[in-house]
Amino acid sequence: MDFFDNHKNLFGAAFLLFLILTVFVALIPAVNNDKNNAPLPGQQALSDDAMAGKAIFVANGCVACHTQQVRNVDMDKKWGKRPSIAADYAVNKRTDLWRNTATLMGTERTGPDLTAVGTRQPSKEWNLVHLFNPRIVVKESIMPAYSWLFETKKEPSKQDVVVSVPAQYLDQEGSVVATKEALQLVAYLQSLVQTELPDGVAGRFLYKKEVKNNPESSNADNDAGLDGSALYATHCQACHQQNGEGLKGAFPPLKGSPVVLNENPELMLTIIMNGYDAREEFGVMPAVGKNAGLKPEEIAAIMNHERTSWGNSARKVSVSEVKKLMEAIQQLPNQ
Structure with missing residues (x-):
């Protein structure tokens, strides 16, 4: 009972147990995963603009509505050519010594999955219009407008990226211009593509539904x-x-x-x-x-x-x- 009456022994043992658990539950598995999961051959690291765009993506809570993981079920086939694997996320590196990077796999699909959005929708023009006000291109969209990532100028310069916004969506005269942050966010979205597997196997989607042709088709x-x-x-x-x-x-x-x-x-x-x-x-x-x-x-x-x-x-x-x-x-x- 002396052990429990001595606060030094009690807290010292608790701290030692915490260190042991940290090593065996967190550190050793993390090192093992790092050794066993390398980036796929040909997988491209994010550019500086895309890295900055990723930080903007995180800061604006986009991960709350968008996943970045293609499951191996047939219903996910529209989000990518193959199911996601661990190697897809191995290219992520620490932000700095103190901060780990976010994989942004997400847990909810209020909006579409973004695993391969750089392939599905690589258009910079579309992405900028969509960020300014999603209702311009998708009337049913419930995504918030990120209009603060844009400026309105009466006389844009040659270096400015002007966004084509219909007049009914403008609250002041002038041209809508994308800020550096908007362009960086689009650069991140355009970088989201699936790397081809080395053996060329696309992966297997489960529970495929049989699609029957319409026998009444005229031709x-x-x-x-x-x-x-x-x-x-x-x-x-x-x-x-x-x-x-x-x-x-x-x-x-x-x-x-x-x-x-x-x-x-x-x-x-x-x-x-x-x-x-x-x-x-x-x-x-x-x-x-x-x-x-x-x-x-x-x-x-x-x-x-x-x-x-x-x-x-x-x-x-x-x-x-x-x-x-x-x-x-x-x-x-x-x-």
Whole structure:
């Protein structure tokens, strides 16, 4: 009983036990994990701007609504090409001697997962508009607007990055300009991509649901029974909008577009597969088809939706036609 009556012995033993537990429960497993989990070959470290953007991401509590982990269930397949593995997070290093870095895996998906958002949505223009006010590009969004990351100037300089914001979303005259912090946050979002596995195996998604083609489809070769409207909503609607009218000064309209209505769908398919950067009045379109790994059947369904919606009345393209055009595009130089 003398042990419990002596406060020095009691607190000394408690402190010793705490040290032992720290070593065996925290330090040794951490060192072991560091040895057994190395970054994947080809995995890129964050740039200085992306690192600063990550700190802004953390400071604004974005991790509360966005995860960065693709689970191995089929419902997560839209967030990445493969399930996440430990090596995906091994590139993270300590912020400094006293602070560890945040992996930002998250626990809640109030908003979409961001594991591969740099591939899904690499457009700087879209990300800046979305940060200024998410309702501009996604009307149903519940994400808060980060308008304090932007400034309004009557006469922007040549160095300023001007954001195309519709007049109805402005509360004062002038042009909206992205601050350094906004550009850094976008740099971090653009850096979020999945590194290819060395053996080329994409990983296995479990509990896959069987998708049945629509037997009542008027022409199975036209759309393969796929829902072009749903595919458009997933891959195109964020920029070109549900009504196909795009966003003035940022994203071109598909409604009445001569590219969409052209009898020859080659240019339209080329833009979907490889992106487009030849219009000064609009932002750069990413290579949606390549980035998302869209199959000919999916591309045909998207094209047919765009060519027959919002008053458009172009002929439908067939899956076989899309396949032939894709093969021809892949053989072109610099593609």
